[in-house]
Amino acid sequence: MTISNCTQQKAIAPEFWERRQFLTAAAASFASALAPAHLWAQEEEAPTFSFDMLTERMKDLAGHPYAAPEPVHGFLADLDYDAYQRIRFRPEQARWQEKGVTFRLHAFHPGWLFKEPVKINEVVGTSVHPMAFTTADFEYDDEELAQSIPPDAEMPGVAGFRLHAPLNRADIFDELIVFQGASYFRALGKGNSYGLSARGLAVNTGLPEGEEFPRFSEVWLHRPQPGEETVTVFAALDSPSVTGAYQFDITPGATTTVDVTARLFLRKDIKQLGIAPLTSMFLFNGADAGPFDDYRPAVHDSEALVLNTQAGETYFRHLNNPPRLASSYFGALSPRSFGLVQRNRDFEHYLDAQAHYERRPSLMIEPLGDWGKGAVRLVEIPSDLEVNDNIVAFWIPDQDTNAGDALEYTYRMHWGMSPQGAAPERLANVTRMRTGEGGVAGVQTDTGTRKFVIDFAGGLLDHLPENAQLEAVTSASNGEIVEAVLSPVNGRNEWRLVLEVRAEPDAIVELKAGISGYERTLSETWMYQWINA
Template sequence: MERRAFIKASMAFAAYCGAPGFATLFTRAAAAAAEADIADGGEKPFDFSILQKMASDLAVRPYVGESVALPETLATLTPQAYNKIQYDAEHSLWHDIPNRQLDVHLFHVGMGFKRRVRMYSVDAQANKAREIHFRPDLFNYHDAGVDTTQLVGQDNLGFAGFKVNKAPELTRRDVVSFLGASYFRAVDDTYQYGLSARGLAIDTFADRPEEFPDFVAFWLETPKASDTTFTVYALLDSPSATGAYRFVIHCEEKRVVMEIEKHINARKAITQLGISPMTSMFSCGTNERRMCDTLHPQIHDSDRLAMWRGNGEWVCRPLNNPQRLQFNAYADQDPKGFGLLQLNRNFDSYQDVIGWYNKRPSLWVEPMNKWGKGAIALMEIPTTGETMDNIVCFWQPAEPIKAGQSYSYSYRLYWSAQPPVRSPLANVHATRTGMGGFPEGWSPGEHYPPVWARRFAVDFIGGDLKAAAPIGIEPVITVSGGKINNIEILYVEPIDGYRILFDWMPESDSVDPIDMRLFLRTKDNTLSETWLYQYFPPPPDKRQHIDDRQMH
């Protein structure tokens, strides 16, 4: 589960092994679709229909996951040595386009990246593709300790992935990166990477080990010099599924927007299929302080899961770093959007001059076709720090995934500081929690409360709250267990919003998670998005019950 450590070392995640018989498939699939094969270095027909045919043909063949053995000089690389290998900008894919706005650099295989990824350059007007061969002179090895004599003639090594740089700093500022398994990332105008997306998730929370599909080949269309949009095609392969993907990627001034069309073919029945999966990190924040014994007030790539449900309801679910693994599925039909957001962009909230968590982008998913019935799934994994991506989110179709069936999905991904849409109602600004149960007139720090309780403060901003205040703002709070009391509503001038305070008290010794739900209304009008939260009560021996004699 140490995923984030790999990302921070520019390794992403170790991919599944490569297939030595893969070239045969390319030849057979393309020949069936266009009466020609795709050979290394040869210019051959290519378009999205050929790729879809290739993926469907691959799905009826047995999965072969054996890797091509890496030369020893690459297999034994340390993360530090691997990071010293840099692509030579003079050999960048679009280097010969004058005044270009975009350029492509390739990642070297080695270390954990054992499966070769084949790379192709596409002439879209001619519907032709030509493979890019590996050769050592494409890279600068510096003092990485690589014996390049072992790499001469190894043109079957392929590459680990690629990144795209944007003008004006074509050799320094990358905005999109595909590296490891089916993982990819993008940035906003801060040029700070954060959470990751994936092409597909399989059995993330199931009665079997999670499966990590690979992007095993990419085709990149050559753009015009003035273009800030480019198109990438990808072939996905795994023991359970194959897929054909088309990414139309817009590198805008403030954000990156990806239009994704994918066609998935199930090799076998899949217990849990994750569509548009994303992976992030939450160690501690305003609501969860258990792991924040550092100089940093908060540590997270994302602070909430936001959902715009098919029925129009807006939901905010603050993230947790639980003490035990938690999986929740929020049922929906034809969702309008969802994402993992990092809305607090204030440096003072993080005080981090290495991670720069205040610059991490949010990621929003916008379905472009009907996704039917299913659920937005959220898995939260305990972590002791910031070196592990412990948050996973994806759409899970309700229909069982059967062997031999195909599925198509279209959606947009927005990598930006703010999501492209927000609820016009009042939004959740922050969630805080701490010791509760204080009688009127008592203050924390002076006394312990006579009974154990947990205090919650949920801040709402925006919408029509101020206009509704004279009529009366009503918090509607429901919980799956225990009881609620000591409800207060306070106007908070610094945020120009309202704070809802309440105590939760247990009615049993159960330590099962408590699901909480809160929204604001006045009479029959809803005033806010819905706040969802999952609280984990401590065991009975950790709950304080102090009588008057102890306090005096």
């Protein structure tokens, strides 16, 4: 069970297509690749648009049976990985190139894995105007393929879109945010390269009955005016179990923020509804390289899940590439924030001159309003390839989610190198973790234990003498902490906690540790799930 990162994973080409047959058929079949009707297709004139109007339409749609989207056909349906990768949007065709407009819009070509076209609309004032894209908007690097395609044929929709803005330099329009595939999207802060993704909604993720993937079926973009620093995107979400109306207010910056309003209408009972889901990749790091014989010391888009509670506690849960499907739950009452973070920004930590994992963004979710009681669920999926997204995290409300329910959630997403909430300032942070065979290093022993070494730095620890009387606060669920030793690291403003842990074979052990002293908490709480496989 692996969630694919569609922008990287290679697909198998259809074997029944010979190349010349494919190219010959392309021109003849393109005209038959008709667009599915969008939500206002039945109107004689384009109506005015508002988020409330979209909400009412999605509420009404939830009262009707789900209608699966009509996929593209003709040559669009038969594009393989290689052909699709040679199709590019022409930058000179970008929408919104008027002077003073801060954003540019590019589209993604339909086909390959993206066989369900998405309708794109522009909202000017309150009026809706469909945005048409044609083959003239795209560059076909394969000459034979390019010659076989009508020169200005209208697309039945697109696979998604991306927005560009002057993120790193005032004179360059950098990629800012991408929406492509189901309800997936990902954004960048200043200095970032693409890493983890977000989704509009998660339905029954990691459950035995199988996951459902709602999709954004139609999108409305509010045309930005010169000088505006925020762009607004509206989206219709649809699936067999739920419909939804979404609003995204996107503001680029050193930390890019996306304010999200999600209004959901349930067609069916849903066993597990995942709010603000995040998807990332973790293969290995210095804590435990596992079976990977790799020159790189770490390969991951995110290294930890962070949860900040209303009580001022911060939980830092190191990620893992487990031997089997694993899951952890972190209960909270309307948390201040949670997310997946990439704290280590040193090239030497990764040594990857192409992927540059040190540039991958952290993403923190800040609930707006009272989310009530619930839990953050972390799902970790075994993976042997770095092109697979194998980490999922989302909020599960502590309430039944039944057919006919109407729910609304608002939250702010922080994408960047060090977004708000990714690391507490007043508490010491976990700087590294290592694991290994228990016992005394360099001595052959058979203690039956596993050693965990956690280093803390920052906060008040930077100002305490080495003889300070501090206490390690530790716990182990389904295992035993045989020994816990806390001591300063000579010559560094760091304190090291060493745990020796024992557990039964195949036990799933939840570990927790932190530092306290002077009648106060001095560090964030380190957490880890150890499977004694």
